[in-house]
Amino acid sequence: MFKEIKISSPGKIILCGEHAVVYGKKALACSVDLRTTLTASHTSNNFFQLILINLNKTVEIKKEDFMSIRSSPISSEPNAIINHLEKVENDKIVSSLKFFILLDPDLEWSKIAGLQVLVSSEIPIASGLGSSASYSTCLSSLFFVLGSNRVFSESDLETINRNxxxxxxFFHGNPSGLDNSVSTYGNFVVFEKGQIREKFTSDQKLNVLIINSQIPKQTLEQVKKVRSLYEKHTAVLDSLMNTVDILVDKFVQSLKEKSSLDGIKDLVTINQGLLYALQISNQSLNSIVNICEKFGFGAKITGAGGGGCCITIFDHANRLEELKLCLTENSFLPFETRLGSKGVRIDEIN
Ligand SMILES: Nc1ncnc2c1ncn2[C@@H]1O[C@H](COP(=O)(O)OP(=O)(O)OP(=O)(O)O)[C@@H](O)[C@H]1O
Ligand SMILES: C[C@@](O)(CCO)CC(=O)[O-]
Known part of the structure; x- marks a missing residue:
């Protein structure tokens, strides 16, 4: 058993395929170089203490309560645990802990006096960059280590990802599974019909500027909005979604073949046109795209739209500082990061 363990996992952006993925088409997502880090250390105070720095929140469960949660007569089938906790527990963070307590009846809590778990993240919360998935992946990894009493390897990632x-x-109701897959495996992930279709890395050194509109994203609302448009104009939207599916293939091909950035920029611009047609853009997001275009960058919404972030991909820094300044002057928050960082990993153990 470790004295202290440090686990980290990345956030994500969707490069192409948001919304269309809800209709069974492909989506391409990629990890970004922003990570959540979880540090767990054994203590002797008989508490399980979870300190969430970004949320300014601490959850404490006494060891004896841990044991009594475990002795409740609930099946250890994951969906049964979720249904049970959704009825009896309002706090999603507490649910995330209780889920693991109930999932693994063999976990030897009696051997653990106390545990302090500190979580901090570079990923802005609720901005569509997968902060909840990154938290979930770190927590799942910690409980894997506690349950198996060993470090995890590549072949354990499937279990970590599933949990x-x-x-x-708890956070999203019925998520596609794309975010936690990127956080677990890192790099590029193509997702289709609820499953990972392909994972790959790219040698191309691509940078991305994420531009936060600072308008809270409204995933559920935007998904509903697209659904009602789909019901009114099904044939048109079917055709649009099919085009997005082809764009994802082109994107994947460009990344694998290290095509020129010009080609990728075209794909980004076409994708944004289609997202605009889905009516998930708004004045602020349009304004971000226009500012990027003014400085020669192609930009698109990433995620659900209606708020949240846009991205622009680049391989050179020409006019980048001017672009960042202009975005900031217009009350947007740009930050640079690299595409395709590693998935969940143990950074330190002793
Ligand atoms: N660093 C963190 N520490 C603890 N909890 C977190 C952390 N990040 C996210 N969460 C949990 O996830 C919730 C945010 O989830 P939300 O879906 O709104 O944002 P997101 O995951 O960034 O967005 P998206 O899933 O669209 O990428 C928070 O309210 C919190 O409960
Ligand atoms: C809009 C959407 O496609 C992406 C949200 O980040 C919704 C989803 O895939 O569940």
Whole structure:
């Protein structure tokens, strides 16, 4: 058993395929170089203490309460645990802990006096960059280590990803599973019909500027809005979604073949046109795209739209500082990061 363990996992952006993925088409997402870090250390105070720095929140469960949660007569089938906790527990963070307590009846809590778990993240929360998935993946990894009493390897990632997905259900109801998959495996992930279709890395050194509109994102609302448009104009939207599916293929091909950035920029601009047609843009997001275009960058919404972030991909810094300044002057928050960082990993153990 470790004295202290440090686990980290990345956030994500969707490069292409948001919304269309809800209709069974492909989506391409990628990890970004922003991570959540979880540090767990054994203590002797008989408490399980979870300190969430970004939320300014601490959750404490006494060891004896831990034991009594475990002895409640609930099946250890994950969906049964989720249904039970959704009825009896309002706090999603507490649910995320209780889920693991109930999931693994063999976990030897009696051997653990106390545990302090500190979570801090570079990923802005609720901006569509997968902060909840990254938290869920770190927590799932910690409980994997506690349950198996060993470090995890590549072949354990499937279990870690599956359990992270269950935690995501507390935060998102019925998520696609894309975010936790990117957080677990890192790099580029193509997702289709609820499953990972392909994972790959790219040698192309691409940078991305994420531009936060600072308008809270409204995933559920935007998904509903697209659904009602779809019901009114099904044939048109079917055709649009099929085009997005082809764009994802082109994107994947460009990344694998290290095509020129010009080609990728075209794909980004076409994708944004289609997202605009889905009516998920708004004045602020349009304004971000226009500012980027003014400085020669192609930009698109990433995620659900209606708020949240846009992205622009680049391989050179020409006019980047001017662009950042202009975005900031217009009350947007730009930050640079790299595409395709590693998935969940143990950074330190002793
Ligand atoms: N660093 C963190 N520490 C603890 N909890 C977190 C952290 N980040 C996210 N969460 C949990 O996830 C919730 C935010 O989830 P939300 O879906 O709104 O944002 P997101 O995951 O950034 O967005 P998206 O899933 O669209 O990418 C928070 O309210 C909190 O409960
Ligand atoms: C809009 C959407 O496609 C992406 C939200 O980040 C919704 C989803 O996939 O669940």
């Amino acid at each position: 992270a997905y269950y935690i995501e259900k």
